[in-house]
Amino acid sequence: MTVTVRQVWGMKQKGEKICMLTAYDYSTAKLVDEAGVPLILVGDSLGMVVLGYDSTIPVTMDVMIHHTKAVVRGTKNAMVVADLPFMTYHVSVEDALRNAGRFLQEAGAQAVKLEGGEEVAEKVARVVSSGIPVVGHLGYTPQSMHQLGGPRAIGKSTEAAEKLIRDARALEDAGAFSIVLELVPAPLAKLVTEKVGVPTIGIGAGKDCDGQVQVINDVLGLSSDFVPKHAKQYATLHETIRSAVTEYLTEVKEGTFPTPENSSTMDESILSGLR
Ligand code: KIV
Numbered sequence: 001m002t003v004t005v006r007q008v009w010g011m012k013q014k015g016e017k018i019c020m021l022t023a024y025d026y027s028t029a030k031l032v033d034e035a036g037v038p039l040i041l042v043g044d045s046l047g048m049v050v051l052g053y054d055s056t057i058p059v060t061m062d063v064m065i066h067h068t069k070a071v072v073r074g075t076k077n078a079m080v081v082a083d084l085p086f087m088t089y090h091v092s093v094e095d096a097l098r099n100a101g102r103f104l105q106e107a108g109a110q111a112v113k114l115e116g117g118e119e120v121a122e123k124v125a126r127v128v129s130s131g132i133p134v135v136g137h138l139g140y141t142p143q144s145m146h147q148l149g150g151p152r153a154i155g156k157s158t159e160a161a162e163k164l165i166r167d168a169r170a171l172e173d174a175g176a177f178s179i180v181l182e183l184v185p186a187p188l189a190k191l192v193t194e195k196v197g198v199p200t201i202g203i204g205a206g207k208d209c210d211g212q213v214q215v216i217n218d219v220l221g222l223s224s225d226f227v228p229k230h231a232k233q234y235a236t237l238h239e240t241i242r243s244a245v246t247e248y249l250t251e252v253k254e255g256t257f258p259t260p261e262n263s264s265t266m267d268e269s270i271l272s273g274l275r
Contacts, residue, residue, distance in 0.1 A: 002110060003038045003079040005133050005177045011038075011210070012199040018178075018211025020081070020201050021219065024050045024067045028216060029074030037078055039201075041113065041213060042068045044083040045142070049217040056142045059085040061099055068107035081135050082109040086143045089114050089123055096123040100132045113180065115141035117167020121174040128175030136171035138164055139205065140183035151228075153204075155188045165192060172196045180213060181205040183230065204230030 011018050020039035023029040024046040032040055046067055047059040068082045082103040089096035096114070103109040111133035114120060124134050139154045148154070155164040164184065171179055178199045181189045186206025193200040193209050202209030217223060218231035224238040251257035 002077060005079075005111075008039070008079070008178060008199060012197075018199055018201060020211060020213035022046075022214070022216045023071050023074070024216075026070040026074040029071040029078075029080075032216065033075045033078045039211075039213075040071060040075055040078040040080050042071050042080065042082045042109070043113075043215065044085045045215050047085075049215060049222075055145055056083075057086045057145070061085060061088050061102065065102060065107045068103060068109050072108035079111060080109045081111040081113050082107060084112050084114045089120065093123050093126045096120075096127055097130055100127045100134070101130065104132055111135060111177070113137055115143050117163070118170040121170040124171060124174035124176050134174075134176045135201075136168075136176040136179040137182065138167050138171070138179060138184070139181045139189075142182075151183060153183050153185055155184050161188050161191075164188065165195060168192045168196050168200075172198050178211075181209060204228070 008018060010016075018039065019037050020041050021032050021037045022041045022043040022045060023032050024042060029040055042064065044056040044059045044064065046063075047053040047056045050067070051059075051063070053059070064082055064085055068080065072080050084096070084099055084103075088099040100112045103112050112127065113135040114124070115137040117136070117138055124136065127134050140148060140151055142151075145151075155161045168179055176198060178201055179192075179196065180201045180203065181192060182203045182205065184192070184202070184205040186208065189200065189202050189205035190208035199210035201211040201213045203213045214231060218228060219234050221227075221233035221236040222238055222241075224242075227233060248257065
C-alpha cells in the first residue's frame with residue numbers, strides 16, 4: 001500500500017521521525033523502497049548529481065517526467081514526490097496545475113514539491129484543490145541560487161526569520177501537506193516545526209524537524225570530491241565502484257574474465273560443420 005498524506009501527518013502527531021530520500025532511477029528507487037523509506041523525492045538535484053549540470057536550473061519537465069516514471073516503476077510502498085523544475089510553475093497558476101498534473105497522470109507520482117512561500121501560495125492552493133498533494137520548500141531554495149548568491153543559511157536575521165515563519169504559515173494555509181526546510185538555522189527550524197501543524201522535513205536544518213531529507217548520492221558517498229556540510233556519508237560507494245571497475249578492467253585485459261562459468265557452450269558437431 002502506498003504511503004498516504006494522512007499517514008505522513010500521523011507520523012508528526014505520533015512524534016515518529018519522517019524519512020525522505022531522493023532517487024532518480026528504477027534500481028535505486030527499488031532499493032530505497034525495499035529499505036522502508038516512506039517518502040522518495042525525485043529531486044531536481046538530478047540536474048547536478050545525475051546529469052552533471054552545475055545547478056538545477058537547466059532541468060526541464062520532460063527530464064523530470066522521464067526519471068519520475070523510472071522511480072515509480074521501482075517503488076511499491078513509498079510515496080513518490082516529484083520536484084516541479086525551474087519555470088514550470090512560476091509564470092501562472094495554469095502552468096502550475098498543468099505541470100503538477102503531468103507528474104500524477106503521466107509519471108504516476110503521488111505528490112509534487114515546489115519552492116517558495118507566500119509568493120507561490122495561490123498556486124499551491126489551486127494545485128491542492130485539484131487533488132494533488134503538495135510539499136513546500138523554504139529556506140535555501142536552489143532554483144533561486146542566482147538571487148540568493150549560492151547555498152547559505154537562510155533566516156539568521158529577525159526579518160528573514162519572520163519571513164520564513166510567514167512563508168511556512170502561508171504554505172500550510174494553502175494546503176501544503178509538508179514543508180522542506182533547507183539550510184535553516186536549527187533553532188529557527190525547531191520554532192517553525194512547533195508553529196506549523198504540517199510536518200517539516202529538514203536538510204541542513206537540525207534535528208528538531210519532523211523529518212529529514214537527503215540526496216542519495218551524498219548518503220551513499222557516490223562522489224569523491226564534494227560532501228556538503230549537511231550530509232553524512234553512510235557508505236563510500238565511490239571507492240567500491242572505482243575498485244570494482246579497476247578489477248574488471250584488469251581482468252578483461254588479462255583475459256581472466258569471462259571464465260567458462262560466465263559463458264555458454266554448444267554442440268561440437270554443429271561447430272565443426274560451421275568450420
Ligand atoms: O532536489 C532535491 O533533491 C531537493 C532536496 C535537496 C530537498 O530539493
